[in-house]
Amino acid sequence: MQKKTLTLIGLEKEGSLDGILGYFQRNGVMTTPLFGYDTSLPKQTGLYRMLSSLLVREAERQGILLHQSAGVGAFKADRGAVGEPEYTAVYVNHLPMYRRGIWQVMAFLLEKIGIRMVEKYKL
Incomplete structure (x- = not known):
């Protein structure tokens, strides 16, 4: 205050x-x-x-x-x-390939596994 x-x-x-x-x-x-x-x-x-x-x-x-x-x-x-679902956008095109890859793997895991788990179990 x-x-x-x-x-x-x-x-x-x-x-x-x-x-x-x-x-x-x-x-x-x-x-x-x-x-x-x-x-x-x-x-x-x-x-x-x-x-x-x-x-x-x-x-x-x-x-x-x-x-x-x-x-x-x-x-x-x-x-x-x-x-x-809420999404966060991360711009990665300026990053080196190895750092972009980390973000792409994370995006894949969240989209294919994370969201489905939340929807299934209402975490």
Whole structure:
């Protein structure tokens, strides 16, 4: 808080803090490492949707990209989310052949084995 690294937004009702999100931004991308709410309240209260909406509006207001991580999959699935694989692109054409080969082997293993294992076992 002292370095103002994380921006915090809370949902308050009748003096009770029911939900909170905390985000930071780097290089035009917003990330939310802090996102939570009082799970003892009924799902119909819509705190997850309210926080998500606030986050999207904040990113739009600032004109930056929003990355909502895939973390806490079981928790999100319990609230109706559907999982999708996330990908990271790595440019390797400028690397020497032996270093490119390492990346190509890793890509092959992840695509042919890793994703299938995650889908099969819902890791």
